[in-house]
Amino acid sequence: MTTTAITAIIVILYLIGAPILGGILAGLDRIITARMQGRYGPPVWQPFYDVLKLMSKEKAAVNKTQNFYVFCFLLFMIFTGAVFFAGGDLLLVLFALTLASIFLVLGAFSSNSPYSFIGAERELIQTMAYEPMVLITAAGMYLATKSFFVADIAAFSTPLIYYLPGIFIGFVYILTIKFRKSPFDLSTSHHAHQELVKGLTTEFSGPTLAMIEIAHWYENIFLLGIVYLFFAFNPLLGVIVALLTYFLEILIDNSNARVTWQLTMKSAWIVAATLGMANLIIVFFKLSV
């Protein structure tokens, strides 16, 4: 088989598999979370029930343009993952990811509703908080492998984690923001009782909310894909570490209060500037000598 065909198969697998896998992970998340809280928790298929339920609800929006942004969010989130799993340029992937997130934020802005608005502002703060670390991760991977292409990075024979331990920790740190897990679930929270009601997603309902959910599944799989890259020299280990990371995030979620946006931003930038940059410098000199 040609590499193109293999790439095509992987992308198709991603397009079909990611929401299923993402949904199951979300279901497991809810069960594990429930167990950590001394509860039994919903069935593992619950996220799918939720999305299917949302699909059968009435379509509504506060204005005509709002749902369009969410559609773009979903579209570009899928696109991001597709380019990633096709082995494309990591920087392009990250820029597409940013574009996708911006669409969600714009959707919230366009609704002009107080809690959406604050959610949007906070989402932007979060984006600003994690963005440097994400770019540094890509830069670190490039310095270690001399390529920005995911395919080359994945095929790199030495364990990437060996070169990039600091960047890995930094990335897991900001992954908490991306997964919208406590302590960094500022803009919108999975759980009911937040000062922002539902923040970013307050004005999205029914099928539109279902789109956001699905986009998150795609996003989560893609993010775990980046975690996988650090351990890609051994695919099985890569998958295990990705799952362990997800479990770790659930654990963090359940053992922390939500922190303020100030601390979120400060700490994410400090982590990026210390762990990330230090690791980058070491790799830069170690590999250039």
Next chain:
Amino acid sequence: MIMRHEDIAIKIQPEELVGKVSGLQGDGCRLVQIACSKTKENNFELVYSFEKDYKFCNLTFEVPPDAEVESISSMCFSAFLYENEIHDLFGLKIKHIAVDFQGTLYETAVKYPMSVETK
């Protein structure tokens, strides 16, 4: 525990109120509550309860329904809520409340419900 109002009540004249309260404040008393009730003569009886070191004292006086009572919220800020409440429920006018809700603290179905016949 027996705490009859009669035992701790100090009857005063309405115009003495501000002076007495400021005196109690100076002694380090804190405002516990302000209660209003209607008497048989359709007057308003006001009870200002103060406390210091678990000792209570109730300043009480009666005013006719159309009287205007001076607010004590300039001395005890927390009195503003009681005074607004009394105004909204009884219709007793209270002057110079620090934060005057102008009758919107409780938007009741019946105006001044404690002073009129209700369902």
Next chain:
Amino acid sequence: MSKRTIIPFGPQHPVLPEPIHLDLVLEDEKVVQAIPRIGYVHRGLEKLVEKQEYANMVYVAERICGICSFIHAQTCSQAIEDLLPIEVPERALYLRTIWAEMSRTHSHLLWLGLMADAFGFEALFMHCWRLREKILDMVEDTAGGRVIFGSCKVGGVRVDIEDAKLKDIVIQYNDLEKEIKEITDVFVEDYSVKHRLVDVGVMSKEDAHVLGAVGPTMRGSGVAKDMRTLGYAAYKYLKFEPVVETAGDCYARTKVRIREVFQSIDLIRQAVAQIPGGPIAVKVTGNPTGSSFQCVEQARGDVAYYLKANGTKNLERFRVRTPTFANIPPLLKMLGGCELADVPVIVLSIDPCISCTER
């Protein structure tokens, strides 16, 4: 152009279990002004005295609030007993104390859970409420109700708790104490929790006094005052000191309530150890006269009852000043200059009970 954001906070809002509205004026997320609007729960039950006989007012009082229910009933009974006047048997006083303290422990655990929820720590919320259920089970076992106990009446209490059951309660509380300790340690020590509580919503001792704060809100600011010291019910026979913290922030108020949970458990132990035998109620005859002023320590602070009777079956005035009512001016003070994310934390730090406030 001012950079001020104006948003409605409530009346329907998931962090507020009860409807209250705050007009929040924000700069970035800093609250520069917070104006409350209340009245969504106002029923007007102070006027029910015209329709209910004095003995039935206990039931109404119990339903002023479903969390403070028992102590409302107790205070109301105390006031009416004061007016009649009648002497309540010792055992009934002890039982009232035990129930009151049980109600305090369940209320504080409930509050700890809500607080955890307000700062986004869901697991902690769940565990607080998991333990609270155990207390509710004991309440149901002894009084018959879960949140509305229904066991207090004028002249004493409605049901007795057998001595064996009392001992069992102590045993259960001993176990519970350890479990509660595990959870409260998280409140006291966890970094992220402290980050959300320390130096948030600070109120000085002077402000607490001037603004008329009550209960844990006041004691968190260093004012050592607890109306149980007045010695009503069986408190005159029990040993305890008011719990005080001095920092005046949300963390201090949380610590006050945590320590009060253990204090209450200790009081229950003392009460069970000392409870005398005898009748649990006396017959109530006659109609009340005169007026009574009662001040009793609830979980949220002191409640002040002012009852006026005129010798008929109906009271003339039934006036309740609830702890939250007194804590609203301090709350407004605390909210100035806080962050939006801290609004629910600060609002909850006074343990608001709006249905008490508005009656």
Next chain:
Amino acid sequence: MDILFFLVLFPLAAAALLLILPNNAIRSIIVWFSSIVLTAATIYLTFLYFDKGTIYFNFDMALVNELMLVIEAILAIFIFAVGLKYKKYLASILITLQAPLIIWFELTYGHALRPEHNLFLDNFSLIMALIIGIIGSLICVYALGYMKDFHNHHHEMKDKRNVFFFIMFIFLSAMFGLVFSNNLIWLYFFWEITTLCSFLLIGYTKTTEAVNNAFLAIIMNLLGGLAFAGAIVYMYFAAGIIELDKLITFVGQGNMMLLLPVALLSFAGITKAAQMPFSSWLLGAMVAPTPTSALLHSSTMVKAGVYLVVRLAPALMGTFVGEMVALVGGVTFLLASCIAISQTNAKRVLAYSTVANLGLIVACGGIGTAEAVWAAILLIIFHAIAKSLLFLCVGTVEHKIGSRDIEDMDNLIARMPKIAVMMVIGIAGMFLAPFGMLISKWAALKAFIDTSFILVGLLSFGSAATLFFWTKWMGKLIAMVNQKEQLETTVSGSEWVPLYLHAFLTIVVCLAFPLVSSTLIEPYLIPIFGKVATLGQGNMLIMVMMLAVVVLLPLGMMSGSKGTKIVPVYMGGGNLDAYTKFQGPLGMVVNLAMRNYYMDQFFGEKKLALLGVILCTSLFLVTIFWMFGVGII
């Protein structure tokens, strides 16, 4: 060669006409006509020379040199006098330092000077000429409508539109001269003219604030001018040359002594490009009428600064001076982007963003590799178009809503739909994939990664900050309240045409970016570096993505809402109407208000600007010490 002269002289003629014929109708005709001619001429120039490589013109005429000398002397006297009049003695002092130096130099050695090539033309000059010709002309046309409105809003001011247009066209002429000059004395001459134009236009309104800011600008630019003059004199004495191309070649051949003029010229570039610590003049320049901001202070004149630095890139590459220049750019990019977060005035946001992007270009120039220069030129192109579009939009909006505060622009999508869409295009063009500036930033990141991890860090953090302030602005624009107030109807035609064309260009240049790169930029890079840079396979994907967005945006808006019920927004149940009012306390009806975050405690202007001044000044000092250390000075 004739067309070069035409491009320099034609705007001069137009300027002269505009000055002496202060009739509105005639002015309008002249401006439209000259703009069309200029645009056509630059396009014609491009077609003529884009595949010819570098062409040198050995044009030499003593008269021209003498004329320039006379004009320089007059300008010096003028600046000296104005400095005295307004008691800005620093300006007078600076001009008395540099003008006599250059005049003395020209009088004593000028006749001995026989530069090999006074003029030249390569693809970089062509790109600059295209920007000046097309964007510049469009802005001049825009200024017709804008200035009319401007004077309608400001009756207290004397209508000096003839002077305004005169300076604008003089400026265009000078810019053309600047990018075609190889003789540094000529370059210096045009450089000083642009400085003066900027000075006059900033001070156009003659308010105290305007005058102060005009002097701030000229003082900082004169500092650069002084360095420029010093560089010329030093070069002549050290190596006997005054040509740009020779300077670069000589440094390339290892003449380290010539790093000093390179450093001095870079310093001049940095002042002109308003890098920290000199960024404050550009902020102050925002008091000028908006077309000035668009033309001089974002798309062209400040670009002259980075033009010089990027020109010098081959000389800077791999040197310590280059690294320091790059760091000044990088630090400026990060800090200016951060400060922009704390700004609420739209023009100041644009100004800080300009400073930041110029910083990025300077950083690329300092790095000086093929990839970096490629990124730098892309940045110059995309930034010029998108930023000038944004300035023009803000100008129009300001006149219609009476405010240039971003917070007053909420719901613009309903009030001024076309302008709002154009602003969204402009903003997207500034930071979002798949638009131009992001492509350039991407290129810059790839250029930095092999050479400087510090710049990678600065870029990562800086672009995160850019993302914040652009998106929140965009959010304000697109916030929808179904409100029917229309403000757009009175915008004049001479504003619409440039706006539309700008928006069109923003998108088309993105689409045509591979073509631009292969026909205009790569031919410039190959002779110098022997290689080109690309973004690789990702290019194609990014193009597809871009197309998708451009097509989907309008389509989705129209079709996506079928069968959707429109419901009120959530206000905690307290709604009094669907969108804006809720029941407040004290019986009040409260209007919702939503204001963006400015995060002063993190991104406060004072704190960060001070930090920038300290950091960049120390970088300068380090460079000077280094040059002492290695014996260049």
Next chain:
Amino acid sequence: MSYLAKSPWLIHYDGSSCNGCDIEVLACLTPMYDVERFGIINTGNPKHADILAITGSVNEQNIPIIKNIYDQMLEPKVVIAIGICATSGGIFRECYNVQGGVDQVIPVDVYIPGCAARPESIIDGVVKGLGVLEEKYKKYGKKR
């Protein structure tokens, strides 16, 4: 068939209640009763909710609030009145400011008695509500 019954999201609004029923609604979420087992989530946002659970009676001031919340919920939706106050006004029926049960303002589908309503009966009532929800979905589907 729809998935409404498998994923009912709930919004709780406290009318003029005494808190008794409110905390019992909250208690349903917690480990002892854990309604998330049935996919029930207590969302705070009317736009996400399928079931409006109201505790307490209606009074003068909360009538518009309840109407607003109800109107902002999307079809199909169900209203559950929890506790005797929400059903009829209960012990406060005779208060001057109490207008009676929730059905004075919006149509109620399920009434849950009790003072305070016990968590078990609340869960039972919600499950009853699911049937109504499914029916409404069928009707609503026809309209669509």
